[in-house]
Amino acid sequence: MESRSRFRGLTPCALIPPCALLLAAAAAPTLADGLAGKLGTGQSDFGGVGLMQTPTARMAPAGTMSVSWSRTQPYRRYNVFFQPVDWFEGGFRYVEVENREFVAAGDGRANLDKGFDMKLRLLQETRYRPQVALGFRDVGGTTLFGGEYLAASKRWYNLDVTLGLGWGYLGNQGDVDSPFGWLAERFDERPGRAGGDQGGEFALDALFRGPMALFGGVEWQTPWQPLVLQLELEGNDYANEPQNNDQEQDSRVNLGARLALSDNLELHAGWQRGNTAMAGLTWNVDLAGLSQVKRDPAPADPAAPPRESWAAVSQALEENAGIAVSRITREGRDITVTGEPVTYPSLMHSEVRAGRILNAQADDEVDRFRFRWENRGLPLREGVHSRQALVAAAGTEDREGDHLHGIYAHAELRDSARAEVLHESRPQRFQWALGPRLDQNFGGPDGYLYRLMAVLEAEYRTDRNGWFSGQLAWTALDNLEDYEYIADSDLPRVRTFIGDYLAEATLGIESLQYTRTAQLGDNWYAMGYGGLLEMMYAGAGGEVMYRPFNSPLALGLDVNWVRQRDFDQRFELRDYDTWTGHLTAYLETGIEDVLAKLSVGRYLAGDLGTTLDLSREFASGARVGAWGTWTDAGDDFGEGGFDKGLYLSVPFDAMFTRSSRDRAEVAWRPLTRDGGATLDRRYNLYDVTEERDLGGYWDEHSGAWD
Structure with missing residues (x-):
């Protein structure tokens, strides 16, 4: 996972490691009844609710995050899927192809492919009508396993039955010719390679093209409640596998089982292709329901004697x-x-x-x-x-x-x-904190990278509106010597030097800046800052924001001049400098608690473009989001053609027994590239002024008396 905050190579999570975030989430209450061992709720081998190799029309409850792993030789799949709303499922996966080498690296490591999936619910199940969903597999990656499908699922007592139509990887059996060939001849054939020359682009040119196959299956909730048995009909024939990696298939019928190990931890196993074993594991987390019993100080007695002053x-x-x-x-x-x-x-x-x-x-x-x-x-x-x-x-x-x-x-x-x-x-003049942090990166060509650090954070308030802040990081343990930059791009290397920054200094100053705020009018706010702004850049900048009270709309403009810092993360600077900034609109859409952010401006490499960020915050305070950045960098952008990723932000309050306003963020982006790179500003006015929005103020009244 790569970070989209502070710096762009690894994943900072305040002063706790991301693994601690997940362990704390596991300790908190998850899905009330649990999804493990329940009919129609299992994760497929590819991730996302499904059977084994095939999806279903089913969805997880809104707010669910599912992390799963499966192995069916020669594929190992690592999946993370989110259910932000009732009608949409999205997620990403990495597929490790055990018998194919990652050619660009040239060191014998296994090929690692990444992909993005999404599924849309078209119809809800009724007494007489099945649930119907439209889905897209590997639509935003190299599309090596790309496919589209239409699936219908219907439950009868302890049986859940699915029937679907698949194209691409899900339709290689070719039960029928393309049903859309009468519209245009191009639908008769499916491109051998989609998603752009370098991969990573949305494969719109391949959608619903080529022959179609039937797939489906049935799940049975056995009398022993933790166990669900599966029977599946595949639409793939394994005769057209990516990278000429064809596999023998003795049968297109697969057999499997799911066994609940706990309320939200599930083991799955199966026999696929008539000759190959499958094993996997899934862990579900209810982000919407994350909570923890509090051990805060008891509220004061309103009839207590007066204090001395x-x-x-x-x-x-x-x-x-x-x-x-x-x-x-x-x-x-x-x-x-x-x-x-x-x-x-x-x-x-x-x-x-x-x-x-x-x-x-x-x-x-x-x-x-x-x-x-x-x-x-x-x-x-x-x-x-x-x-x-x-x-x-x-x-x-x-x-x-x-x-x-x-x-x-x-x-x-x-x-x-x-x-x-x-x-x-007067404001508390000086504050500091010292703690561990684990930065990590996986899924790129370098495999799993990590850096275990001790981070010292400090802040000195000069007055109510101004403060000095800084971060000093000491690396205790890492494997960053494995990092290697192998991309091909003519853009200035504004982010792809990340390995040099991480490997050069054992002790480095991540930031050291002075920040000052001001109110310009009833709804106008401003902030200026200067110094060592992040690990890779120093400079100065400012932001102005218009944010009316309790309005769904806010507008912000930031402008920054920055210069690249030396790799040792001290005070020396490199030759590269640039202007960067964005005009950003923030809109609480009123639809499923979704916040939309649209930024237009100039990025660190000098490319011009726009970033769209969509996220949803649940009642627990957990937020799930995704972003995409498109610029005029064109082919120079590098693999993928545009920047994109998913992120999860979890409040400490939902994980620990003492109330807190702090948060931890884990983000994923396929690759670190120079196109669409933004300055990782430590403070922004939208977050500073978040209490301009009343949010759930009135709904929180009943809990105030606990």
């Missing part, structure tokens, strides 16, 4: 309510707390906890508590609570509704000159 109240607000207070003021019957959220993902939770603390301190004349939220000195919004309703709701569940209906939130208002300042504090 408002400074003590400020400390309690940070420790118990997760508010880093900058100011507490009193005006008339209102007490206002201004500060940054530092602990709880839900501002509602922080406000309710803070209201309990304020009630114990305020005199009887105070009627309302106001919470003015800011981040990095930028005012974002205000939440207003009735004191009486909040205290009543803290005492009995029956009064929670009265409190909820009395809350309102709006764009932040500035303090009146008449307000009495009860307490004012």
Whole structure:
């Protein structure tokens, strides 16, 4: 997996290794009833819900991530598939071809092919109608195993039956000629190589071309619930395998079984082609339902004795309510707390906890508590609570509704000159953290690469709007000597020097910069920065953003001048410098909680183009997304023709017993190339101003009393 944040070669996950992220997710509650050993939910050998070699029309529950491995000689398949919405499944795989050499490397290693699949549900199953899906296999890779299909699945009691029509790899049996030949002669023949000369492009020129074959099968949920048996009819004949790697097929009927080892861990095995054994393993994670029982400090008693000072109240607000207070003021019957959220993902939770603390301190004349939220000195919004309703709701569940209906939130208002300042504090000047990090990369021509590091992060706040920040990384263990750049491109090497950066320095400065923010108007924000901006680039830049309160639309513009850093990651610079920047539109589509980001601008190699990023955030806070970048680099882009990838962002709050606003991100891109490369800015205004969006603020009210 390769990173799309911070730097473009490996996968940083804050200060925890990606494997720890997965282990923590495994420890958290997953699918309520589990998918392992359940009818119609198994992953195929290729990944994605299916039988063995063939897909079905079935889908996993929305929010499911399935990681699987299978081996059917001479193929080993490693698959990661996501179900972001009920009607769409997407994922990627690597296929290791054991008896074919990776020619470009020239060192005898096995060939490794990568591919992308997607499946669309066309019809839902009813009592009389099957579920119908349209799918595309290996549509975005080299298309060595490319194929399209239309599948229908119907369940009767303990049987789930599928019948499908396949083209390409799924249609090599050629049961019938192309059904679309009457439209145009080109549909009669399928191209021998699709996806562009270098692979990686969407193989639109091959879709539904060539002969067609029937495929299908049946699954039986046995009386022993953990076991599902399978019978499958293949559409492939193994006489047209990629790289002239044809295999003998004694039968197109396959037999298999799936056995649940736990609720979400499943073993699968089978007998395929009439002569070859298959074995595999699948692990399912319910990203939508990730949660963890919390062991946070108990909420304060609203009837507790007053604290000795408002400074003590400020400390309690940070420790118990997760508010880093900058100011507490009193005006008339209102007490206002201004500060940054530092602990709880839900501002509602922080406000309710803070209201309990304020009630114990305020005199009887105070009627309302106001919470003015800011981040990095930028005012974002205000939440207003009735004191009486909040205290009543803290005492009995029956009064929670009265409190909820009395809350309102709006764009932040500035303090009146008449307000009495009860307490004012300066931001915590210096903060630091030291921890391990595992950066890793797999699926490229170099096989699995890793780097185990100790990372020291530090930050010094000069004031509410400005701060110095830096990262120092020491490599304890790695195998980066295996990295070799073998691509062919005339673009400036803006990212493909990554191996040199990673291998050159055992101790390196990953970033060291000064950042400053400002509010330009009611809905306008700005940020400027300069220094060592990331592992590979130093320079200066700025960003301006227009983000109305609780609006689905935001617009941002960043402009940066950067110069390439020396490989030792100290303070020396190389000769290459450039201007880069993008105009970006952010849109909460209102469809399945999907966020769309569209960027247009100039990339690090000087190429011009656009990036489209689509992602969905679930109730747990986990986010799944995909992006693609298309530029005018043309053939110089390198293998694949455009940049693309998938990513998973998981909140620590969903994995650990203490509340947290931190996140870990794991991203996958097929290859590191120089086209479409962006500057990995450490801070961006859309994230800094995220609380301008109310999100699920009102829905979080009931959980605030736990």
